[in-house]
Amino acid sequence: MSRFLFVVPPLVGHIxxxxxxxxxxxxxxxxxxxxxxxRFVEELAGPEAEVYPCEIPGLLERPTELRxxxxxxxxxQEFFVPLADAMAPGVEQAVREFGPDVIxxxxxxxAGALVAERLGIPYVTSSTTSAEFSDALxxxxxxxxxxxxxxxxxxxxxxxxxxxxxxxxxPDLVLAFTTPELAGDGAYGDEVRFVxxxxxxxxxxxxxxxWLDEDxxxxxxxxxxxxxxxxxxxxxxxxxxxxxxxxxxQAVIADPGGVLTAESDTDVLVLPHIPQLALLERASAVxxxxxxxxxxESLWHGVPLVVAPIRDDQPLVAAQVTAxxxxxxxxxxxxxxxxxxxxxxxxxxxxQYREAARAIGASFRAAGGAAAAATQLEKFAVDRR
Amino acid sequence: MTSPATVDxxxxxxxxxxxxxxxxxxxxxEDAPITRExxxxxxxxxxxxxxxxxxxxxxxRYGDRVDFPAWFASLELSEIIGLTVGxxxxxxxxxxx
Numbered sequence: 001m002s003r004f005l006f007v008v009p010p011l012v013g014h015i016x017x018x019x020x021x022x023x024x025x026x027x028x029x030x031x032x033x034x035x036x037x038x039r040f041v042e043e044l045a046g047p048e049a050e051v052y053p054c055e056i057p058g059l060l061e062r063p064t065e066l067r068x069x070x071x072x073x074x075x076x077q078e079f080f081v082p083l084a085d086a087m088a089p090g091v092e093q094a095v096r097e098f099g100p101d102v103i104x105x106x107x108x109x110x111a112g113a114l115v116a117e118r119l120g121i122p123y124v125t126s127s128t129t130s131a132e133f134s135d136a137l138x139x140x141x142x143x144x145x146x147x148x149x150x151x152x153x154x155x156x157x158x159x160x161x162x163x164x165x166x167x168x169x170x171p172d173l174v175l176a177f178t179t180p181e182l183a184g185d186g187a188y189g190d191e192v193r194f195v196x197x198x199x200x201x202x203x204x205x206x207x208x209x210x211w212l213d214e215d216x217x218x219x220x221x222x223x224x225x226x227x228x229x230x231x232x233x234x235x236x237x238x239x240x241x242x243x244x245x246x247x248x249x250q251a252v253i254a255d256p257g258g259v260l261t262a263e264s265d266t267d268v269l270v271l272p273h274i275p276q277l278a279l280l281e282r283a284s285a286v287x288x289x290x291x292x293x294x295x296x297e298s299l300w301h302g303v304p305l306v307v308a309p310i311r312d313d314q315p316l317v318a319a320q321v322t323a324x325x326x327x328x329x330x331x332x333x334x335x336x337x338x339x340x341x342x343x344x345x346x347x348x349x350x351x352q353y354r355e356a357a358r359a360i361g362a363s364f365r366a367a368g369g370a371a372a373a374a375t376q377l378e379k380f381a382v383d384r385r
Numbered sequence: 386m387t388s389p390a391t392v393d394x395x396x397x398x399x400x401x402x403x404x405x406x407x408x409x410x411x412x413x414x415e416d417a418p419i420t421r422e423x424x425x426x427x428x429x430x431x432x433x434x435x436x437x438x439x440x441x442x443x444x445x446r447y448g449d450r451v452d453f454p455a456w457f458a459s460l461e462l463s464e465i466i467g468l469t470v471g472x473x474x475x476x477x478x479x480x481x482x
Contacts, residue, residue: 068426068433069465139436139454142461315432333430334409 001029002381005100006126007091007112008036009083010056012044013293014106014128017177017198019045020370021104025377035087035094035112044200052098054090054111057082064230069143071311076150080110087111088158095119101381104175107132110151113167114159122384124377125170129292130178130320131313132168133186173380175373178292181363182299182320193376196367197296199277207275213250213266217284217348220298222254222276223310224291231289232259234308234332238287239268241341249348251287252279285347287340289332290318299326302361304353306343308332325356392481397474404442405470408435421471443477450480 004025006018015036022032022045033050034041041051062074088111095103095115103123105112116123127133137144155161165171174192176183183194212218221238223231235253239262242251246267253260254274264270276294280286280301288294290307295317298305305327307318321327328343335343347353368375402419409429425431431439440453456476460468 065427069462070426070467073462073466139433139458140460140465141458143465146462309432315434319434331409331430 001031002101002378003031003099004033004377004381005052005094005098005103006032006034006036007087007094007103007105007109008034008041009106009108010037010040011108012040013291014108014126015041015044016200016293017128017370017373018104018106018126020198020200021175021373021377022049024370024374028374028378030378033094033098033100035091036109050098052090052094054087054094057086067311069140072143075312076147080108081150081154083108084110084114084154084158088115091115092119095121102377102384104377105170107168110154110167111158113170114155117160117163117167118158122172122380123170124173124175124380125168127174127176127178129313129317130176130183130296131292131316133176133178133183133188133192134316134320172384173376175376177373178296179360179363179367181360182295182324182326184320184323193372194367195372195376196364196369197300198370198373199297199300202275202277205273205275207271207278208269211266211269212282216248216250218279218282219249219251219285219287219344219348220254220274220276220279220283221251221287222274222294223289224294225256229257229259230310231257234335235260236262237335237337237340239270240337241344243267244337244341245344249344285344287344290314290321292317295321296364299357299360300364302354302358304347304357306330306340306347308335308340324360326353326360327357328353392478394474394478397477397481398470400446401443401470401473401477404439404446405429407442408438419470421469421474423470425468425470427467447477447481451477452480 006022008015008018025032035052035054037056038051038053042049066074087109091111092115103112103116103121104126105123107125107127113123172191176192176194177197179194179196219242242249251268252274253268253270255270256272260270277297280297280303283303286298286303287306290309305321307321307327308330309315309318310332318329322329328346330339330343405419443451443453
């Protein structure tokens, strides 16, 4: 029996895979606990979860118009670094009380990695997005230097200043919740283990299944939950592109922010929430902002994508999708119904996109998901003893 | 494109416009006049992967005289944020002089 402490940020997409892995470990007789924001973890892992509370800074709302390098600057300056400083005492307290054999630290909670190295606890990186395996700062060395200096200062405060590696990548084991079929054939170190996405089943909720027309291709449109206010124009153009193809295509549009004033009809169904996983079993294409969860879930089901990345890791994930041949990119800020419609026609009519999506989906299932991750962690804990 | 003594900024802006048209392809380039104030990310929706195409477009126009990747790599974070066509034009004009 080993003891695993998961250190997680207050981000649903990052906690969910650890919930699946933790359940697998617990089922094999191990002890698991979390360090993070209790309300968040308990909501996803259940009220029985053992959670050691961490302080979370009063995070600034990021201005939605920030993109590119400006978004990256904000992310590091106003999110990663303050989050690490705030979480470090809680992580240390969790280590003292729970006594983990292994810390599993999310790539975005640097406190987990840095406190682990200072206290001499073996740590594993949990990498929940494929994007970290592309070099986002390629061609921009000054930005790389700036990030490295922030990390070095942080390490002086909460880590072991003698260490020099990038704490976002454990030198011993990195669990990558993707596969090289999507992330690309890079030069990966032996410490990187591809376990594929660990999808979490969610309660499906109500959906008017009779609305779906068997004789038309169903398209899902989703920009995730974080882009509701900037998506109005793009979603309206998607709806228009679908209406122009109403005889052969219909779309279910997720509109959590209620920005789309268009009435639903037989071509377009606008809902605040959609049962995405259930719908993916019936969908022929997905139009998405290229958030990693939506991309992974679409490809898992062999559904090709039209990707319109907005910021952060989305341009990298979108580039991985197009490089793998599983989708077509359009520009979120500029594309209208003509470009979106042309991209949609391509992924619906040209079979190579669907074939590529299915091949990635097959690689995901073969990678083993949460069970494979649990096996890697068990082995790591034994080897480190 | 021009003799060293008469580097014409307007001509450089036109070449940059042509290069950007190729990067973005004409389909997505309606209603977007390129001026000195046009910002690469905020106005044109350019992403880092587009820089590869922009590099080859500029090389096709200016050859080795303009080393876009080296210039871009020399920019600080604060300079990359809000980077404008005018800043690139100034660099190219400087290289052609």
